[in-house]
Amino acid sequence: xxxxxxxxxxxxxxxxxxxxxxxxxxxxxxxxxxxxxxxxxxxxxxxxxxxxxxxxxxxxxxxxxxxxxxxxxxxxxxxxxxxxxxxxxxxxxxxxxxxxxxxxxxxxxxxxxxxxxxxxxxxxxxxxxxxxxxxxxxxxxxxxxxxxxxxxxxxxxxxxxxxxxxx
Amino acid sequence: xxxxxxxxxxxxxxxxxxxxxxxxxxxxxxxxxxxxxxxxxxxxxxxxxxxxxxxxxxxxxxxxxxxxxxxxxxxxxxxxxxxxxxxxxxxxxxxxxxxxxxxxxxxxxxxxxxxxxxxxxxxxxxxxxxxxxxxxxxxxxxxxxxxxxxxxxxxxxxxxxxxxxxxxxxxxxxxxxxxxxxxxxxxxxxxxxxxxxxxxxxxxxxxxxxxxxxxxxxxxxxxxxxxxxxxxxxxxxxxxxxxxxxxxxxxxxxxxxxxxxxxxxxxxxxxxxxxxxxxxxxxxxxxxxxxxxxxxxxxxxxxxxxxxxxxxxxxxxxxxxxxxxxxxxxxxxxxxxxxxxxxxxxxxxxxxxxxxxxxxxxxxxxxxxxxxxxxxxxxxxxxxxxxxxxxxxxxxxxxxxxxxxxxxxxxxxxxxxxxxxxxxxxxxxxxxxxxxxxx
Numbered sequence: 304x305x306x307x308x309x310x311x312x313x314x315x316x317x318x319x320x321x322x323x324x325x326x327x328x329x330x331x332x333x334x335x336x337x338x339x340x341x342x343x344x345x346x347x348x349x350x351x352x353x354x355x356x357x358x359x360x361x362x363x364x365x366x367x368x369x370x371x372x373x374x375x376x377x378x379x380x381x382x383x384x385x386x387x388x389x390x391x392x393x394x395x396x397x398x399x400x401x402x403x404x405x406x407x408x409x410x411x412x413x414x415x416x417x418x419x420x421x422x423x424x425x426x427x428x429x430x431x432x433x434x435x436x437x438x439x440x441x442x443x444x445x446x447x448x449x450x451x452x453x454x455x456x457x458x459x460x461x462x463x464x465x466x467x468x469x470x
Numbered sequence: 471x472x473x474x475x476x477x478x479x480x481x482x483x484x485x486x487x488x489x490x491x492x493x494x495x496x497x498x499x500x501x502x503x504x505x506x507x508x509x510x511x512x513x514x515x516x517x518x519x520x521x522x523x524x525x526x527x528x529x530x531x532x533x534x535x536x537x538x539x540x541x542x543x544x545x546x547x548x549x550x551x552x553x554x555x556x557x558x559x560x561x562x563x564x565x566x567x568x569x570x571x572x573x574x575x576x577x578x579x580x581x582x583x584x585x586x587x588x589x590x591x592x593x594x595x596x597x598x599x600x601x602x603x604x605x606x607x608x609x610x611x612x613x614x615x616x617x618x619x620x621x622x623x624x625x626x627x628x629x630x631x632x633x634x635x636x637x638x639x640x641x642x643x644x645x646x647x648x649x650x651x652x653x654x655x656x657x658x659x660x661x662x663x664x665x666x667x668x669x670x671x672x673x674x675x676x677x678x679x680x681x682x683x684x685x686x687x688x689x690x691x692x693x694x695x696x697x698x699x700x701x702x703x704x705x706x707x708x709x710x711x712x713x714x715x716x717x718x719x720x721x722x723x724x725x726x727x728x729x730x731x732x733x734x735x736x737x738x739x740x741x742x743x744x745x746x747x748x749x750x751x752x753x754x755x756x757x758x759x760x761x762x763x764x765x766x767x768x769x770x771x772x773x774x775x776x777x778x779x780x781x782x783x784x785x786x787x788x789x790x791x792x793x794x795x796x797x798x799x800x801x802x803x804x805x806x807x808x809x810x811x812x813x814x815x816x817x818x819x820x821x822x823x824x825x826x827x828x829x830x831x832x833x834x835x836x837x838x839x840x841x842x843x844x845x846x847x848x849x850x851x852x853x854x855x856x857x858x859x860x861x862x863x864x865x866x867x868x869x870x871x872x873x874x875x876x877x878x879x880x881x882x883x884x885x886x887x888x889x890x891x892x893x894x895x896x897x898x899x900x901x902x903x904x905x906x907x908x909x
Contacts, residue, residue, distance in 0.1 A: 361536055369755045382500060
């Protein structure tokens with residue numbers, strides 16, 4: 304059934320965005336291996352130059368990898384939860400989704416709002432070793448906040464749809 | 471303490487109260503930890519929510535935690551690259567003729583796997599896919615298959631290398647080399663009691679057996695597996711001889727698994743690589759995102775000196791080292807039911823360390839009690855990640871596999887008691903190989 308409402312558009316945007324994040328995540332995992340390998344091999348062979356920034360770069364890539372993965376896993380619903388309830392029927396489950404979704408929204412908004420402040424704070428600072436601008440890393444925080452708001456928004460709208468009886 | 475609006479008691483009740491309430495409401499654990507910190511950051515004039523940003527950043531910006539994605543990637547490369555298959559064939563030629571053959575192979579493969587990867591969740595995820603369906607087809611009960619897959623997966627963090635040992639060593643400044651060596655004997659003993667448990671089950675329930683493999687078949691399987699079986703020696707040896715750091719050893723494991731998959735066994739294609747990378751990124755990210763939120767939570771506990779407040783009561787009991795050991799194991803077993811192991815080390819390990827050292831426990835002994843207890847927490851509900859993964863793959867509820875899991879945990883708890891009572895077992899190999907690592 305074609306759905307021209309806002310959730311339909313949001314769903315398509317989120318789907319494309321999640322595919323993009325998924326590819327980015329795979330790339331980020333692969334390239335983390337590079338600086339750490341450089342660091343090890345440069346110690347034992349003169350063929351590999353001994354860069355001072357490998358350790359820092361690896362850490363920054365890890366930060367981005369964690370943040371990208373955390374964004375994506377909200378869409379896929381794979382963040383760990385403690386399930387103490389028995390399996391619920393669709394409507395009570397939708398109510399629970401709305402309740403927990405509200406808290407996720409508060410968390411996302413906090414990351415968005417204070418993440419902007421966190422990025423501004425780093426605006427003129429550079430990292431110690433690689434001398435990279437620090438806002439390049441800090442900006443992952445407001446982006447995560449924003450991404451979670453749209454992904455979580457879709458989940459909550461779906462729950463509302465279930466409650467209205469047109470799941 | 472002076473200058474704070476909230477007393478330690480108020481802060482503790484807000485932190486734990488909000489956290490547990492949100493967990494019950496099915497809020498993701500990382501979000502619950504972050505939101506539990508939020509009211510305090512808003513109420514206390516000297517703090518602000520930007521501390522949540524800064525503390526999560528500090529947590530992720532850590533060279534130690536790189537070991538998490540590296541060991542997950544190693545495991546995923548082993549699966550797509552044919553290493554796991556070869557180790558499986560080897561396990562089959564070793565224990566295939568025993569009662570409950572497939573379940574015995576399940577345990578033995580976990581032992582091999584544990585020597586290469588340091589991640590139990592990776593072990594649970596991959597072995598659930600391999601064994602649960604296969605065991606179902608051969609007539610094993612689902613609850614038994616799920617339980618044995620989950621409990622054997624915990625070996626991955628007890629037998630070196632281990633993510634938990636790297637995190638423990640980094641957070642609580644204990645020698646990671648010594649921890650690697652200390653984990654070998656307890657890990658093998660837990661593996662043995664699991665094989666004993668499988669034997670009993672198989673005798674009682676008449677589970678099937680394979681024909682005995684010939685010595686020739688065993689020899690061939692062993693020969694083919696030798697490159698893979700070299701991995702633990704490269705990783706642990708390299709760490710102990712100081713060729714590379716603990717985190718770098720995890721990177722070496724990735725490179726070695728990659729070389730075996732691409733060049734030696736030649737079974738990896740691009741699709742397999744992409745899936746391995748994606749799966750690694752997802753599992754590493756959700757794990758570490760929890761660690762970030764837990765770091766802020768732990769930072770606030772330290773800010774209000776809540777650990778000290780809790781400990782003053784316990785120290786007054788005047789326990790000896792044996793009682794302290796059992797107390798520590800008990801705390802970690804309970805905490806492990808509710809928290810992932812890495813946040814538990816960060817929050818609870820730091821609280822218990824002064825108590826352990828005060829009672830005269832060796833730091834390596836203390837670490838092994840903590841790590842083995844937390845490893846058991848991976849299969850205890852409500853938050854037992856390995857059990858949850860195995861149940862998810864099998865398509866059954868956690869409650870349905872609970873009885874068999876608890877039965878299998880009993881002999882493992884006996885090994886934990888032995889670890890506590892007999893520090894010599896833990897410290898024997900470290901003393902033998904590298905006494906300079908011990909305090």
